[in-house]
Amino acid sequence: MNTSKKTIGIVGARGHTGAELIRLIAAHPALELVFVSSRELDGQRVAEHIDGYTGELRYASFDPAGVAAQGADVVILALPNGKAAAYVEVLDAAKPDTLILDLSADYRFDERWYYGLPELTRDKWRGEKRISNPGCYATAVQLSIAPLKDLLAAPPVSFGVSGYSGAGTTPSDKNDPEKLRDNLMPYSLTGHMHEKEASRHLGLPVEFMPHVAPHFRGLTVTTNLYLVRPIKREDVLARFHHAYDGEKLVKVLDDAPWVSRIAHKHHAEVGGFAVSVDGKRVVVVATLDNLLKGAATQAIQNINRAIGVDEFTAIPL
Ligand SMILES: NC(=O)C1=CN([C@@H]2O[C@H](COP(=O)(O)OP(=O)(O)OC[C@H]3O[C@@H](n4cnc5c(N)ncnc54)[C@H](OP(=O)(O)O)[C@@H]3O)[C@@H](O)[C@H]2O)C=CC1
Numbered sequence: 001m002n003t004s005k006k007t008i009g010i011v012g013a014r015g016h017t018g019a020e021l022i023r024l025i026a027a028h029p030a031l032e033l034v035f036v037s038s039r040e041l042d043g044q045r046v047a048e049h050i051d052g053y054t055g056e057l058r059y060a061s062f063d064p065a066g067v068a069a070q071g072a073d074v075v076i077l078a079l080p081n082g083k084a085a086a087y088v089e090v091l092d093a094a095k096p097d098t099l100i101l102d103l104s105a106d107y108r109f110d111e112r113w114y115y116g117l118p119e120l121t122r123d124k125w126r127g128e129k130r131i132s133n134p135g136c137y138a139t140a141v142q143l144s145i146a147p148l149k150d151l152l153a154a155p156p157v158s159f160g161v162s163g164y165s166g167a168g169t170t171p172s173d174k175n176d177p178e179k180l181r182d183n184l185m186p187y188s189l190t191g192h193m194h195e196k197e198a199s200r201h202l203g204l205p206v207e208f209m210p211h212v213a214p215h216f217r218g219l220t221v222t223t224n225l226y227l228v229r230p231i232k233r234e235d236v237l238a239r240f241h242h243a244y245d246g247e248k249l250v251k252v253l254d255d256a257p258w259v260s261r262i263a264h265k266h267h268a269e270v271g272g273f274a275v276s277v278d279g280k281r282v283v284v285v286a287t288l289d290n291l292l293k294g295a296a297t298q299a300i301q302n303i304n305r306a307i308g309v310d311e312f313t314a315i316p317l
């Protein structure tokens with residue numbers, strides 16, 4: 001283990017995932033938060049915005065060159081999709097040994113970047129200093145399907161419902177509490193980014209139908225899997241236990257997990273495992289907190305491995 005602290009900065013630190021990252025990094029023994037960039041909060045004290053944060057750090061507004069000039073060992077990009085490249089290009093040129101972790105979808109299909117869903121891709125990390133963090137739904141979908149991958153007779157179909165923090169802070173119907181009141185809002189019912197992402201990284205087609213609900217954080221994904229041969233429920237459970245019992249951040253439950261129980265938790269839960277009478281159809285339910293295992297916690301897992309400390313350092317278990 002490397003005992004000297006690595007310096008780290010967050011670009012997009014005002015957002016929902018940025019706020020979670022500030023909390024996790026503030027309690028991290030091997031990371032020192034040296035800058036947090038936000039245009040809107042430029043100059044304001046972080047302690048005024050983040051419960052529990054007691055440091056003196058202030059938000060600053062850095063363009064890509066300003067970020068590179070900070071010289072941090074690690075840079076997290078927590079920006080909306082499509083904004084990362086300008087920062088990556090400047091860091092590539094000015095300080096290529098920077099560890100960059102991108103939370104957006106911008107590099108999830110780029111072979112030069114490591115796709116960090118540790119429970120499924122840990123063995124594929126080859127020391128890359130460019131890490132693409134998976135999407136929140138895509139994490140739940142892949143964890144639900146991977147243990148049954150070799151038995152599939154048809155593309156799995158996943159029905160997802162997320163809290164509205166998943167839609168970020170830029171105002172839209174999907175994060176408008178008034179429009180969400182007593183509502184369930186379907187969107188991107190074919191071709192969602194996470195449908196493509198899960199399909200790509202599982203290596204098989206997945207069909208995904210997202211919805212957004214009135215709660216703030218936490219998502220549930222219910223996946224229907226048709227199988228090539230009948231399977232007993234106990235064998236389904238055995239496959240999931242075999243896959244995840246050694247994992248600190250994935251819990252296998254007998255019952256279907258409830259999203260109301262996962263908010264503020266760092267792990268994902270997978271359960272239900274309903275099997276049809278003919279044994280050839282299985283339904284799996286997964287929940288996770290989109291801001292934690294779906295974003296910030298998974299980012300810390302990936303950064304921990306890349307800086308050579310235990311993967312679960314500073315992650316409350
Ligand atoms: N929310 C979630 O559940 C998850 C989100 N993600 C991904 O993580 C990323 C961040 O998400 P989230 O925290 O929800 O997003 P938010 O909308 O909450 O925050 C976005 C941040 O980016 C900054 N920002 C916005 N536009 C620009 C710009 N053009 N240039 C520089 N900074 C900008 C904003 O700060 P300011 O305007 O003050 O500069 C803000 O800090 C996204 O790519 C998202 O897809 C991934 C998994 C889950």
Ligand SMILES: CC(=O)N[C@@H](CCC(=O)OP(=O)(O)O)C(=O)O
Nearest residue numbers: 104105135136162166167174212
């Ligand atoms: C409710 C809502 O809008 N959810 C977001 C969740 C995805 C997210 O944040 O992930 P990315 O990193 O892939 O953008 C969405 O469907 O786009």
